[in-house]
Amino acid sequence: MPEEFVVTPWEVRGQIDYDRLITEFGTERITSELLERLQRDAGELHPMLRRGIVYSHRDLNWILDEYEKGHPFALYTGRGPSSGIHVGHMLPWFFTKWLQERFRATLYFQITDDEKYLFRDFEELGEATKVGYENVLDIIAMGFDPKRTKIFLDTEYIHHLYPIAVEAAKRITFSTTQAVFGFENANNIGEIFYTSLQAAPAFLPSVDAGREIPVLIPCGIDQDPHFRIARDVAPRLGYPKPALIHNKLLPSLLGPGGKMSASVPESGIFTTDSLALAKRKVLNAFTGGRATVEEQRRLGANPYICSIFANYEFIFEPDDGHLAEVERTCKSGERLCGDCKLELWGKVESFLRRHQEARERAKARIEKFILRD
Amino acid sequence: MPEEFVVTPWEVRGQIDYDRLITEFGTERITSELLERLQRDAGELHPMLRRGIVYSHRDLNWILDEYEKGHPFALYTGRGPSSGIHVGHMLPWFFTKWLQERFRATLYFQITDDEKYLFRDFEELGEATKVGYENVLDIIAMGFDPKRTKIFLDTEYIHHLYPIAVEAAKRITFSTTQAVFGFENANNIGEIFYTSLQAAPAFLPSVDAGREIPVLIPCGIDQDPHFRIARDVAPRLGYPKPALIHNKLLPSLLGPGGKMSASVPESGIFTTDSLALAKRKVLNAFTGGRATVEEQRRLGANPYICSIFANYEFIFEPDDGHLAEVERTCKSGERLCGDCKLELWGKVESFLRRHQEARERAKARIEKFILRD
Known part of the structure; x- marks a missing residue:
């Protein structure tokens, strides 16, 4: 239902x-x-x-x-x-x-x-x-x-x-x-x-x-x-x-039942988040993992409800081959959520660094873009 | 009622x-x-x-x-x-x-x-x-x-x-x-x-x-x-x-039950009407007069339903003394509608001539008045 x-x-x-x-x-x-x-x-x-x-x-x-x-x-x-x-x-x-x-x-x-x-x-x-x-x-x-x-x-x-x-x-x-x-x-x-x-x-x-x-x-x-x-x-x-x-x-970092939302700061990575804050959000995100490491090794995890996997899939992993590998190792239990988060964080971190630098440079470039009456 | x-x-x-x-x-x-x-x-x-x-x-x-x-x-x-x-x-x-x-x-x-x-x-x-x-x-x-x-x-x-x-x-x-x-x-x-x-x-x-x-x-x-x-x-x-x-x-020139209206051209004097057209509108306007001259001389007319009198009162006769005289002679039967219309027309005509000249001059003066973004 x-x-x-x-x-x-x-x-x-x-x-x-x-x-x-x-x-x-x-x-x-x-x-x-x-x-x-x-x-x-x-x-x-x-x-x-x-x-x-x-x-x-x-x-x-x-x-x-x-x-x-x-x-x-x-x-x-x-x-x-x-x-x-x-x-x-x-x-x-x-x-x-x-x-x-x-x-x-x-x-x-x-x-x-x-x-x-x-x-x-x-x-x-x-x-x-x-x-x-x-x-x-x-x-x-x-x-x-x-x-x-x-x-x-x-x-x-x-x-x-x-x-x-x-x-x-x-x-x-x-x-x-x-x-x-x-x-x-x-x-x-x-x-x-x-x-x-x-x-x-x-x-x-x-x-x-x-x-x-x-x-x-x-x-x-x-x-x-x-x-x-x-x-x-x-x-x-x-x-x-x-x-x-x-x-x-894009689903919320806090789990199923909502999109990433500006009114819930912990639900998503903001472009102006400090690297420390963004990392904390990624490491605290909702996953499809099991209650214990042992259980996850044995039964595997569920990438289809996982906010971390969604971030790989929607944005941060353009390579289909590696995405499939993430999916497979998640389901097989080879990949644990902590490692998977750290790997994603590496991608998010370099994205954020580049974006924040570009955002600073944008301050001098506004007039190249804006239309006014 | x-x-x-x-x-x-x-x-x-x-x-x-x-x-x-x-x-x-x-x-x-x-x-x-x-x-x-x-x-x-x-x-x-x-x-x-x-x-x-x-x-x-x-x-x-x-x-x-x-x-x-x-x-x-x-x-x-x-x-x-x-x-x-x-x-x-x-x-x-x-x-x-x-x-x-x-x-x-x-x-x-x-x-x-x-x-x-x-x-x-x-x-x-x-x-x-x-x-x-x-x-x-x-x-x-x-x-x-x-x-x-x-x-x-x-x-x-x-x-x-x-x-x-x-x-x-x-x-x-x-x-x-x-x-x-x-x-x-x-x-x-x-x-x-x-x-x-x-x-x-x-x-x-x-x-x-x-x-x-x-x-x-x-x-x-x-x-x-x-x-x-x-x-x-x-x-x-x-x-x-x-x-x-x-x-x-301002009531309609066509009589009680409406204001002067742009959708009924005969109901009012427009600033761009030719003098001939404006005169025809005034002479054809609804009045408070009687059916015959004889009857009007005997019983007087009714200025309070008269579109011509309204034009005197609302706009074209600033002199209260003369307005009162128009009202009195209308009610007494001394004043007949045809004469009254011609007198009003004299005022309307000079207003229209002046306004139409000023309107022509206005074409060169628009920029003194208009605000734009």
Whole structure:
């Protein structure tokens, strides 16, 4: 019997059944045929594609049709700046960076400071904007191509976004937001309007170019509801429907039943964590191990519920051969959790050192990336 | 038994009972004590005040308290650009101009092109913006002081307005918009959000100055619902509540049961009407006259249902003595409707000639008035 779970743009709870989400949201699974096509067009497959972490889509075949006809697409993703960045937030960004490189795509990166204020994360709008700029450092530190990356905060780029948002808003009723997001009469009118702001960047490349530009949105599956609305209004506004490609959510370090979450600091590795703190989080993480060493040697452990194995699989072990070896030795009992954690920590440590250095350098590079009105 | 009537920001219908509106909206009548105070502070009373056309308010005593303490107030009014301007639209503008001169007040003039698009007056947002600029010519032609007048279109000044609107929106629920405007689940999410944009300029003077600036909003009583919401959220945002001063609505030239309306061209004199067309409208207007000349000479006519008399009273006859003479001779039967119309036409004609010339000159003066992001 499946456990109950909740996946909305603002709340993820319980053990997520990703197959059921495909059915409930009405998206399509990324098939082996589609993977072959991606391999052909991109020249390789990102590990998240090979491993089914990026697993669902809308209209990806259409985007590739256009690409193969010589019509390049733009990429659009975003960040709701409620806190510092943990590696779970970065999951779609790693993948987006790969798409940018492989398809030479211009990336529009929306920072939704208005959203995070409206949904009560902040008392002052300016606090959300400030956290937004902190997050921008992490985005730049990812290594996106400055010539092909346009980052903007809603409150700073609103002059460009608002007319598009108003066009969308005219075609979205309160009933629709009730059905899609579960809004009620007690929701504030900024929350209700907000989805039209998240739709706007999907149409911005076409507005900028003055002609139809296909847009692909890589995002966590939890953000899909917004773009169902954006896709619904697109043809009525004369814009192409944005295509989507969805990733699963990185599990919490604290164990099953939740994604890595900014409101639970111990649940994930944050980019600004000290090395000592990050190491402690890794060493204290929930695993699929047994109660005793003896038992684990005898029965083996379970990598499929293990937050450490998820970190290997989702991010930190690009080599499929070694990943398989980790999986095998975990299950056979050859590998003990302490050693496995230390091995992962080695990878996390070098990632964190590099990222933190890049993040420092990003402070001087912000103006190469930011769009303002 | 009073006829049924409807007064909302988007619809005015039926014979308006202005006394009942004071009760229903919860505003205050402008008393003779308040008129004396205005006379003292302004040095005179505008005819619309003397005649009870500007008849209702919220917190006007507080605004005068502040003024007398040496704290000047700002003025804020607006225009929803759905069409050309008729003299009914100009009613609050005449009065606002007088307030600006008498109280040396800075005026913020909002052109709500987004509103008019969202509420279905236009298929394209750009059409509303274009009509907005046509309307700005009429505003400038009124003779507002360019050093003290800031005109802005929502879509062009949104970078300044949006953060304030979002602050307000966070504190306004959908339930509130249902209660105040009668919105339903089928309303679009732009309509629902819009009231926060109409609230924003009430707080803009304080934001601009970095300290609390009292704001007085002269407007038709039909716009009061928006500002009930603005006043409700103001203290929670740390801004002073805007005060209001309300005028009655100029009746239609076609007779009782409606205000002058842009959707019924024959109902009012438009600033861009040719003199011939305007004259025809005046001569064809509904009056309080009798069926025959003989009957009118014998029984007199009724100025209180007469659209021509309303035009004398509301706008075109500043001299109370002559207005009283028009009223008396109408009621006594000395004055016949044809003559009365021709006399009014003389006043309307010279107003139109002057306004149309000033409107032409305004085309070169737009940049003295417009604020943009």
